[in-house]
Amino acid sequence: GDFVALSDVCDEATALLIKREVSDGVIAPGYTPEAIEVLKEKRKGTYCVIQIDPDYVPAPIEHKQVFGVTFEQGRNEVKLDDPALFEDIPTKNKTFTPEAKRDLIISLITLKYTQSNSVCYVKDGQAIGIGAGQQSRIHCTRLAGSKADEWWLRQCPKVMNLPFKEKIRRADRDNTINVYISDEWEDVLQDGVWEQFFTEKPEPLTREEKKAWIAQNKGVSVGSDAFFPFGDNIERAHKSGVEYIAEAGGSIRDDNVIDTCDKYGIAMAFTHVRLFHH
Template sequence: MSKRALISVSDKTGIVEFAQKLREQDWEIISTGGTKSALSEAGIETIAIDQVTGFPEMMDGRVKTLHPLIHGALLGRRDLKTHMDAMRKHNIEPIDLVVVNLYPFKETLLAGGNQEDMIEKIDIGGPSMLRSAAKNHASVAVLIDPADYEVVLTEITETGETTLETRQKLAAKVFRHTAAYDALIAGYLTEQFFEGKPEKLTLTYDLKQSMRYGENPQQDADFYESGLPSLYSVARSIQLHGKELSYNNVRDADAALQIARDFDEKPTVVALKHMNPCGIGIADNIELAWDYAFEADPISIFGGIIVLNREVDLATAKKMSKIFLEIIIAPSYAADALVVLEKKKNIRILTVDFTEKARSEIFPMVTGVLGGLLVQNQDVLIENPDDWVVATKVQPTETQMKALGFAWKAVKFVKSNGIIVTNDHQTLGVGPGQTNRVGSVKIALEATAEKPVETQTGAVLASDAFFPFADNVDEIAKGGITAIIQPGGSIRDKEVIDACDKYGIAMVFTGVRHFRH
């Protein structure tokens, strides 16, 4: 008896050649719909599905393979006499190979399909056949990926059948594939029809890159992209130059992109080191924005990650090329600027679609912990300065309010306890991640004190959370700071306000904190 294959694919890549090789090995081919038409046009003899089932395809193709003569042929165990007797009794001929890929649900969703389109792209028969074949992998080979055609054809050509090892690997791949497919559908339908927190979290990711190592050489790591990707992301960046990204590169680049996303009104340059901003500059042109970001911390920027929210021009490229940078990310590069940067052998040059910044905000942030996940939405609250409250007798000037607005945007991305000192166009000192807030204040002020006096004029300070004690203000006053912005909400707010009034420092309460652990 000839071996049988069932072929029904939406992705026709390589399928004609694959089927032709099977026929050369005297395999019979059962096929359906568009796949059968494509094979027939290529002169490949096939058996229609309704010839097997004796039941017509109906309901616009919704019902065609869901039949005992198909699933019995896939699920029947060849090593059990009772199964084989049942197959003979009911005239079920075994199917030894299944080649199926699924309706393009993900592709339709990414293309903006409406609800009716999405429902019709939920494949039922395909996953059913795949799961049946994969369950019975002891006897049945199952393929969902054209990349696996060659290994299967080689084994069939050489020995007449596939090896158990190959069938096992293919079966596992099928269940990964159908699980991911179902996860996308579950996510879509949950978003459409469900309110609240689902009792099951179904996430799926696609392998983007296997990495040399993780945070440290002794750690293994891989880079996976969300099943529904964000175009404004490291995962969807286009690398124009340099060696592949490392684990730490990806994390740092992601953090820098998140910062740059918040600075949209003017040309902005973000410099980041070890997940903290070491310089942010805004100006009327990208070259001057670079100057401000560089001057913010010319030491820490060495080996840093740079994101520019405007095209990189020649003048800016020349300045950046004078120091060692790990990564540069921008929406585009002038041709002559790219030539200059590409002379740096080790620098990684990437482009990202900045027009997709807003859509990137909807993706949840997922953090792994031992035995579980923490999931939260992104900190993308749009704040209105009109809602802020001046807590002190001293009122901030218009220039100070501008600087406070800039500082408040910037401090959101400093690791807690986070303190940042800025003027109205550049960061001056960053105090990240200390176990007490006074320590962060001192670090930020020490960095600020190293800047030229004219740069420090009108410097303001932002704190990501409230000041628990007035000792913070004592330190801030020593540093010559003229205004503070912080959430407020401490039981000792009055002490902090009184200290500011004593030193003549204006202080604004936002009512919102921005912890970043």
């Protein structure tokens, strides 16, 4: 199921945030008494609360069984905050802001724990689009990019000012926004339907308005768990405001990828680290 993973002791404020979100459990190095009281009320007392020893060191070799066959591999212990990951910069733009490096590290950590192939868009310290488990790198980039675009569209003034009814449920509000900003917006604005959610019928968010708003998104970072094989990935990433990229490098078409980055002034680092690990 869905678990919340925390890197620090869970306090009451964090527990209150977790309480309203759908998840099956939480794992953290500790909990304050106030946090425990809050979490005990979630899911009628059946919510799974796990405390882990932050000093625990797992075995260096992993074992997995699949239909009677045992696979062994070394644990993925790669250090993704190593400054050396950002030393090989083949693009003309070689400037990574501290915020961009932070976001790229977040993207790489996210990719470490996703199924390959995978691409992750990050902005302002949070993952805003993840495309994982796809058969093609460009499919990852498109999927993650569409999620990043949706995240950004939700902050469009026209969306933020939608005239929702006062007591509409949070899940209904979220799902309605999802449809409103999609190409199926008529599903929530048709007569007999919009009255369930809004105090008055909103104007649709046109394709031109969406395109103009998405074009305002800047400073996005992208990480890839292996090399980008073609420049089409960069073209798609650019449409979602990407200005910084971290990828393994090593494709026979690296020159095409670099040229496409230079075309848009994107700074790209070759990490020389493949995050394929299963």
